[in-house]
Amino acid sequence: MTDTLLKILIADDEPLAAERLQMLLARLEGVNLVGTAHDGESAVRMAEALQPDLVLLDIAMPGLDGIEVARALSRQAQSPAVVFVTAFDQFAVAAFDVAAIDYLMKPVDADRLGRSIERARAYLDSRAQQPPPTAAPDTSPWLEEFWASDLSGLVRISACDIDRVTAERDYMRLHVGKRSWLIHHSMTALEEGLSPELFVRLHRSAIVRRDFIAGFSRNSSGRWIARLADGNEQPVGRLYADQVRAIAGR
Template identity: 90%
Template sequence: MTDATDLKILIADDEPLAAERLQMMLAKIGGVHLVGTAHDGESAVRMAEALSPDLVLLDIAMPGLDGIEVARALSRQETSPAVVFVTAFDQFAVAAFDVAAIDYLMKPVDADRLGRAIERARAYVEGRGQEQAIAERPAAGSPWLEEFWASDLSGLVRIAARDIDRVTAERDYMRLHVGKRSWLIHHSMTALEEGLDPELFVRLHRSAIVRRDFIAGFSRNASGRWIARLGDGEEQPVGRLYADQVRAIAGR
């Protein structure tokens, strides 16, 4: 019998021995429930849609859709599962995190390392529930979002909205930048724009929201497009649809 709070896991790996080894390691980890095993990319997508796993342990080199393509397909689901890549190839790490993978494990997988990845995925799934609850219930007395919860290696991290320097979009995820650190959360840019206090934040691009007092100045590039200079030295192009925001900030 499984507990309702168990982390539901789907394995997607075309190597039977590799999949069996993962199954054996999962059997020794508490609080998890294996819902199925897929042996190619298309099956992984279909099974994820049917079984709604919390986490997919996903190989990269598979027949049909490869693991990166599977992760992209999963990200389009209404509630997409967390993804941990399990592969023999290290050259796909950058591509893996471009599709917001929670972790990247190299074969042969170490049991302790798998355990840490599972806990990281659990923190992510629990944190996503926290984020959704926060989005639905702003702080008492305030119509605006005042905090977020994001997953970290240590568990869940509370991030005060007023501490966020900027927000950038990464497909179906948003990255909250605070100083030199950043965290991914599962939100839409539109929901964040509507939820963040417009006295504190301004949208400058379809994929970027910036805290107003983090903007150090504006300049124009050779084509006449506005560029925001930020407090950390980075530059943020201003989308043409948001040029009026520059004039409003500058009082013009």
């Protein structure tokens, strides 16, 4: 793959957006645009016929949307790499759930597209060097990572690195050291998705990593307070007092 042309298929229902991608690709070396699809169904058909290495895929399209197209492509014998190109940032988590290589926001920057192309090339090279799997590996039932937006684009956050989660209306804030990111999730879904061996819910609006808890104390009204490793304190909700006793072995 390193020494060959990277075959690319564009799938975008907006003619101007597709034309911009075509112009940007024309400036890059080592790529070959093999076709342009303008809806989800034609994107799947063209991918089957043309066997592209990479699909630059819009999400909001008539018929099959980009997420559905990516799922269909993943079932092909030699599935192409997928980079989403969209005007909407709220689909980031769903995009990486279908193993997208990257997620570009419109209007696409030339340098950013170039980095995505190289990322796809590296992914395809790595995949080509891997031996075929002999058996399906065991998969964890728990959430292992999150993707959140920041000023540079998207950042991957490993679940085991999260110190605590706090609720902010319809969003959850993931705290990692001195930094934090907002994701669109519910506290209940996170409680069900995070491993109970690693995390414990202490309040209706707070989940804390177990080894981030330094100790417990009571306030003047007798309510439990969790002392955290960073020096902060987290009140324990009355409904979650049993969690304190379970952690302390009482």
